[in-house]
Amino acid sequence: MQRLKMGFPDYIQALEEERRKIQVFCKELPLSLELVTQAIEACRQQLSGTTSEYNLNGQSECSERTTSSEGPVLEEFIPIKKRASSSPCCDEDDEDNEQHSLRQRVLNENNKNSDKRKSDWLRSVQLWNPDPPAEEDATRKVPGIELKRSGCGGGAFQPFHKEEKAAKATESSCKAPSLTLVAAASSSAGELTPEKNQSEGQRKQRRCWSQDLHKRFLHALQQLGGADSATPKQIRELMNVDGLTNDEVKSHLQKYRLHTRRPSPLVHNSSSQQAAPFVLVGNIFVQSPEYAAVATSTASREVNTVPAPAGVYAPVATHPTPVSQPSADSIKKPQFKKFKHSEHSNSDERAHHSEGAVHSNSPTSSSSTHTSASPGY
DNA sequence: CCCAGAATAT
DNA sequence: GATATTCTGG
Numbered sequence: 001m002q003r004l005k006m007g008f009p010d011y012i013q014a015l016e017e018e019r020r021k022i023q024v025f026c027k028e029l030p031l032s033l034e035l036v037t038q039a040i041e042a043c044r045q046q047l048s049g050t051t052s053e054y055n056l057n058g059q060s061e062c063s064e065r066t067t068s069s070e071g072p073v074l075e076e077f078i079p080i081k082k083r084a085s086s087s088p089c090c091d092e093d094d095e096d097n098e099q100h101s102l103r104q105r106v107l108n109e110n111n112k113n114s115d116k117r118k119s120d121w122l123r124s125v126q127l128w129n130p131d132p133p134a135e136e137d138a139t140r141k142v143p144g145i146e147l148k149r150s151g152c153g154g155g156a157f158q159p160f161h162k163e164e165k166a167a168k169a170t171e172s173s174c175k176a177p178s179l180t181l182v183a184a185a186s187s188s189a190g191e192l193t194p195e196k197n198q199s200e201g202q203r204k205q206r207r208c209w210s211q212d213l214h215k216r217f218l219h220a221l222q223q224l225g226g227a228d229s230a231t232p233k234q235i236r237e238l239m240n241v242d243g244l245t246n247d248e249v250k251s252h253l254q255k256y257r258l259h260t261r262r263p264s265p266l267v268h269n270s271s272s273q274q275a276a277p278f279v280l281v282g283n284i285f286v287q288s289p290e291y292a293a294v295a296t297s298t299a300s301r302e303v304n305t306v307p308a309p310a311g312v313y314a315p316v317a318t319h320p321t322p323v324s325q326p327s328a329d330s331i332k333k334p335q336f337k338k339f340k341h342s343e344h345s346n347s348d349e350r351a352h353h354s355e356g357a358v359h360s361n362s363p364t365s366s367s368s369t370h371t372s373a374s375p376g377y
Numbered sequence: 378c379c380c381a382g383a384a385t386a387t
Numbered sequence: 388g389a390t391a392t393t394c395t396g397g
Binding site: 254 | 391
Binding site: 379381382383385387 | 391392397
């Protein structure tokens with residue numbers, strides 16, 4: 001009950017207030033009245049008797065401070081259901097059976113669920129590649145708790161924020177020191193898992209699509225004229241990443257396309273139509289006021305600036321364009337099989353990304369603007 | 378048989 | 388949800 005939130009005296013007060021209200025209906029709600037009255041009674045007794053006991057707060061042990069380092073408070077959050085899911089990447093230990101959920105884990109430092117709005121499917125792309133079991137990373141091991149490393153992918157989303165990434169020693173699981181957005185750096189060689197010889201038909205090790213990897217992917221995509229016209233093989237070749245397989249690219253491409261087409265067909269509740277972070281003006285995306293307000297600092301307005309450079313992914317803003325209500329499907333259209341990309345009957349076809357137009361971008365400078373070219377990713 | 382893409386599985 | 392693998396069909 002709220003007892004936890006308000007402390008006894010307050011609780012009693014609340015009860016009394018409640019009783020007052022109920023009293024009006026004592027005819028209709030005799031029992032309720034009775035119950036509340038009893039509750040008040042009970043509370044009072046306890047209050048007088050054992051003062052504390054409930055005392056609320058209930059944060060008892062947050063004890064575990066992340067040892068030294070940061071001083072920041074650690075109240076306020078308490079990861080509710082942090083489930084360190086599988087730990088596929090980085091070392092296939094997998095198999096995490098028991099889970100002592102309770103016990104609040106401290107290490108929330110990395111917990112930044114700031115936004116989440118659809119657009120960035122990419123946000124979830126992990127940062128580094130599997131191989132190095134070597135981490136031991138910064139995350140302090142809290143003595144008693146051993147958080148299952150979620151490896152790369154796990155599900156932990158690593159919001160690599162444009163800024164901050166720099167310092168930040170307390171990275172969470174993934175985040176290998178390397179990588180960090182160091183533009184070229186890693187380059188073709190470094191990455192990739194050499195592929196352990198997993199004899200048998202073991203499932204392949206999960207491939208983690210690091211930022212760099214994804215960049216290459218995007219880059220290749222651009223050169224090929226968009227996700228719709230590029231084929232896995234071509235992409236793989238362009239990416240020139242050693243060890244990368246067609247299937248992996250294919251899979252990634254599939255996901256990419258998926259996220260690209262319809263970011264989030266969800267909640268369009270009547271009343272509060274959420275303002276999309278970006279709006280389409282002419283044929284370019286710009287930040288909508290609402291969002292701009294939040295993100296102001298960076299280049300106030302500037303229409304042509306497409307999505308923040310950081311993201312690398314431009315929020316595709318597939319426009320609602322609610323034409324006659326799609327009613328009950330459109331989400332599933334097994335209908336036509338392979339029409340390849342080419343003819344589009346008026347049927348669905350919501351604002352396709354401007355693939356064709358993209359091309360231009362000079363392959364060489366992947367770093368800089370990069371983003372802009374993305375189809376709308 | 379190779380490949381792409383969709384559908385499933387994990 | 389992200390990847391991997393399997394299923395279809397060209």
